[in-house]
Amino acid sequence: MTATAILADLVAFPTVSDRPNLALLDYAADHLHRAGARLHHLPAPCGTKANLVASFGPDGPGGVLLSGHVDVVPVDGQNWASDPFTLRDSGDRLYGRGTCDMKGFVACVLAAAPDLAQSRQPLHVTLTHDEEVGCLGARAMMPRLAGLNIAPEIVIVGEPTGMEIVDGHKGCCEYSVTFSGLEGHGSTPDLGANAVAAAARYAACLLDLAEALKSRAPAASPFDPPWTTINIGRLSGGSTHNVIPARAELDWEMRPVRDGDAAFVHEALRAFTETTLMPMLRAAPGAAIATTTIGEVAGLTPQADNPARDLVARLTGRNATHTVPFGTEAGLFQQAGAAVVLCGPGHIAQAHKADEYVSTDQLAQCSQMLARLAQTLR
């Protein structure tokens, strides 16, 4: 089957991150199995989603791994010109949810499976769930790969880069903090415990840390801006002027440029909470400041020596490398010891939007890269 025909089938599975992906994985497993792959289904605890691992060539460490996620972002509130879960072919563009991010890459890989099956080196394909909500599937998969004796030397993550070679991105860590104090009359502040005041101090601490992070920027940072950033995204709490608020909420994110910055921030917040904020709430019997981790996506740090970059440069004929501002599963593979790049069809500017599309030219370039990869490994 052509990549375009497979993409039409993949788009028709509405695998929004909060919905099951098992039917899509069965479809992909069928393609890979018919090409001769050895398959491992790694079910998620919820029972409605899984990761799929397919292997060609010999068993054992080394070789190449092609990584893709099969979940997509929702279409709610978006104004699509046609059904987002029916592929629309305009001739040079293929429209549909996930065409760009990143079922286009997955379709090219499935179409190339018979070719890739000839590999004389370990060659793996991983299809993961819940990338868009914090790389949850890939994080669960990493220890399982080690158990299967899968330790690729090179990983290509097919996120949409316009088929350019990307060797770096920041991490992305998202948190929600709730502050619980004690309600009271505004005229007697000392008899209550003001949760909004504690949240405001916490926010001010985050702003101070955001400034401090600027001076921690690595000397030759490839990122823009070059330092780890912090954003306070939402701060809410309280009801009216004369009531001491018992509850407040704060959502914030951090995009680390290197190892160590996240620990620096967390340690500073822990110390500030203990020494300053908890004493502020001392009047409340159930005073608490609780942080929920929404997602922690590891960064991809550019490496001077990167066999994945060298391989993909040979396959695509491109020499330049880039960094991107969005997080992916690539950092997890790097942490596991692999050389990693992103290279996939479509442009991130067309992802996550109404009328998401991938161009047929981009798909053709991706298929060509995979054909050359198959040749190289044969």
Ligand SMILES: [Zn+2]
């Ligand atoms: Zn993606």
